[in-house]
Amino acid sequence: MSEEAGKPPVVVVSEETSVTSGTAVQEKLISAARVFSNLLKPTYGPRGLDKMLYKTNGSTAVTNDGAKIVAELMVKHPAAKMMVAMGNTQEEACGDGVTTTMMLCGALLEEANNLLSKGLHPLTLVDGYRTAMAVASEQMDSDAVDVDEERLLGVAETALTGKGTEAAIDIFAPMVRDALTAVEESVDKPGAEHVAMFKIGSGGLRDSHLIRGVAIRRRVLMDSLPNDLVNARTVVIGGDVKIRKMTRTAEIQITSAEQLDGFVEAESERKSELAKALIDSGANLILAGGEIDRDILHDLADAKILAVPELDESELENAAAATGATVLDSVLDIEASDLGLAGSVRWERRQATDQVEDIITIDDCNNPGAVTLAIGGAGETATEEIIRGLHDALRATSIALENGQLLAGGGASHARIAHAVRKASENESGRARLAMDAFARAQETIMATLADNAGKDSLDAVLEMRAAAREDGPAIGIKADGEVGEVPGVWHPRAVIEEGLESSVETAMSMLRIDQVISARGD
Ligand SMILES: Nc1ncnc2c1ncn2[C@@H]1O[C@H](COP(=O)(O)OP(=O)(O)OP(=O)(O)O)[C@@H](O)[C@H]1O
Ligand SMILES: [Mg+2]
Structure with missing residues (x-):
């Protein structure tokens, strides 16, 4: 056993x-x-x-x-x-x-x-x-x-087929191809990451179009800011355009009216200095990641410069890539080579409600490093599906461009x-x-x-x-x-x-x- x-x-x-x-x-x-x-x-x-x-x-x-x-x-x-x-x-x-x-x-x-x-x-x-x-x-x-030009369009069309873009595939397929060929000059490998999507939020699908640049939804702060700029020299600033607040709490004792005047004057001088630096740079368009001081904004408006504050990081990066500008840390060290060029800039007032904001379009950039597909239509769910379809098509078309075999x-x-x-x-x-x-x-x-x-x-x-x-x-x-x-x-x-x-x-x-x-x- x-x-x-x-x-x-x-x-x-x-x-x-x-x-x-x-x-x-x-x-x-x-x-x-x-x-x-x-x-x-x-x-x-x-x-x-x-x-x-x-x-x-x-x-x-x-x-x-x-x-x-x-x-x-x-x-x-x-x-x-x-x-x-x-x-x-x-x-x-x-x-x-x-x-x-x-x-x-x-x-x-x-x-x-x-x-x-x-x-x-x-x-x-x-x-x-x-x-x-x-x-x-x-x-x-x-x-x-x-791959050739015609077949490339076929790749975009095939990827878009059945993805909610059907009714306007004749618009979307060329948009996808043109978006990628537009960035070809300035980027190594054109891809979906160079193409931003923008929901117009009104109109119909057939109002969709390619923007050789970027579109931004922001409130334009003053009616007197210029509109319809052509060949706008563009400055992109990462942070605020305002004088720096004291970092330490300091108590200043002011004993006379002159002293107070002097203090206020010094502050406004510093603001003018910033405004002057921007104006002297020759810029027509200023995009900032942070706030723009009210007084500085007035000076800029007087000098016919359009300034847009509070852009988020991807908007800043896309705008810089599209126009060829450098994202600057500070206003005071602008050099001529940091400026980009925006072929056309226009903004459109939208009714002031909680959500709808003005649309600022930077378009017609020469050899842009980033472009935008603006998608018409008001329905959120439908637009999301169209964006997914466009994304598939951008990916497929960029692969076709890159390795050339179909x-x-x-x-x-x-x-x-x-x-x-x-x-x-x-x-x-x-x-x-x-x-x-x-x-x-x-x-x-x-x-x-x-x-x-x-x-x-x-x-x-x-x-x-x-x-x-x-x-x-x-x-x-x-x-x-x-x-x-x-x-x-x-x-x-x-x-x-x-x-x-x-x-x-x-x-x-x-x-x-x-x-x-x-x-x-x-x-
Ligand atoms: N115009 C067309 N005529 C015939 N077949 C087409 C046409 N457009 C696309 N197809 C075919 O449809 C199929 C793709 O379908 P679909 O896009 O639903 O799936 P997928 O690409 O595999 O997946 P997904 O797009 O969901 O990632 C492929 O076989 C494609 O060749
Ligand atoms: Mg597919």
């Missing part, structure tokens, strides 16, 4: 802990992934619908943006959490293609599940997926085309990948071939969903696409109306598609490698 007999089994975890092993593990993870990707499916593509998100604090958002939905869902399931992490990575890396990535990962796992239940080893699947990914990369090498959208590239992987699998003997075929089928979830969301039969669409992908020639994909056909002008940066595919494969593989789930919560 062995020593172990008769002894109670060793318990290393608490009683509530449940341990799942074997294929039940993958089934558990895969069903969570399925729920998650099914949740996003209806939002996918040009005919995708929106989700309304209602948070515990009562705030709502209406969105079609995968990243936003993922960020707002408080998922608990570990498999779903892995997918959330993947979605966040895609959003950070590319700003677009989050829904694609989620759906691909879900499909890869779904396909895996079928093979696992037939007895395939998880690591065989992992190997097959890895080989397939290498074939996919090669196919992308041969399908990628170079792939066709509408499922066209995924269909080509599926075809290439299938072809490559024919040379593969053994079970890895099954995994590669599964990978190819998973790609087809993209076209199936696009067709489905447009109200078309997804199986027919997939079969038609399979046939089309055999031929070289113009990209054939699912058009916005759900029909199979040429999709000219539907472009993604290669990186958006490639990184999305890579991370979906990585995430799926890491789930397939898990052999036990040990849950302390007992579920």
Whole structure:
């Protein structure tokens, strides 16, 4: 008899802990992934619908943006959490293609599940997926085309499609492209960080426009301040424009009226000195991060200088970048080279209520380092969604500008990948071939969903696409109306598609490698 007999089994975890092993593990993870990707499916593509998100604090958002939905869902399931992490990575890396990535990962796992239940080893699947990914990369090498002016517009349009900008996409897509090309001269890599968003708060979507500079919402302090400046030399000051208060409490005994006069005079002299320094600098526009003294403001108004106080840090930085000015610490050390140039400056009085303030627009800057997309429309929730769409489009378009390679959208590239992987699998003997075929089928979830969301039969669409992908020639994909056909002008940066595919494969593989789930919560 062995020593172990008769002894109670060793318990290393608490009683509530449940341990799942074997294929039940993958089934558990895969069903969570399925729920998650099914949740996003209806939002996918040009005919995708929106989700309304209602948070515990009562705030709502209406969105079609995968990243936003993922960020707002408080998922608990570990498999779903892995997918959330993947979605966040895609959003950070590319700003677009989050829904694609989620759906691909879900499909890869779904396909895996079928093979696992037939007895395939998880690591065989992992190997097959890895080989397939290498074939996919090669196919992308041969399908990628170079970016040009027209296709760049296509990239912006594709990223904006279905994101609430539909009614004015002809305005927004050029705005996105022009915003990035406007900053090209003065920044290394034009990107979304060089483009500010400004909600006009009135009018309609079609009033949206690009400002080659910045827009600021502030009260203009005096009616007599000049308006409609042209080629305004601009000074940007980080802090206050006022005389410094004594830092220590000092008591000054004044014994005569002359002494008091002298004291007041000295103070006003110091103010004049500051005003003089500003006027002498030749500035027409002064932007300050802090307060501007009333007396100094009067002097500036007399000298026909527009001065705007209390800008926040990002406004100051953007204004300095747009005009080419240096943000100064002190008024007294202005040098000619610190001044920037604003092509045009105008301000518009808004009715004085609690919220509405005047809008000051600094526009037409030459080679601006920062520009602004002014978005028309009064609805807050709708404007937020448009900003998300514009942000995706800015990210995608800047990636296209930076690495210059594009792939066709509408499922066209995924269909080509599926075809290439299938072809490559024919040379593969053994079970890895099954995994590669599964990978190819998973790609087809993209076209199936696009067709489905447009109200078309997804199986027919997939079969038609399979046939089309055999031929070289113009990209054939699912058009916005759900029909199979040429999709000219539907472009993604290669990186958006490639990184999305890579991370979906990585995430799926890491789930397939898990052999036990040990849950302390007992579920
Ligand atoms: N005009 C169009 N015609 C056909 N397909 C289009 C068109 N515009 C976009 N698409 C396709 O729609 C899909 C993108 O949909 P969507 O923007 O909803 O998802 P995503 O980009 O993956 O995720 P998200 O934008 O939420 O981060 C891509 O396959 C894209 O090629
Ligand atoms: Mg998108």
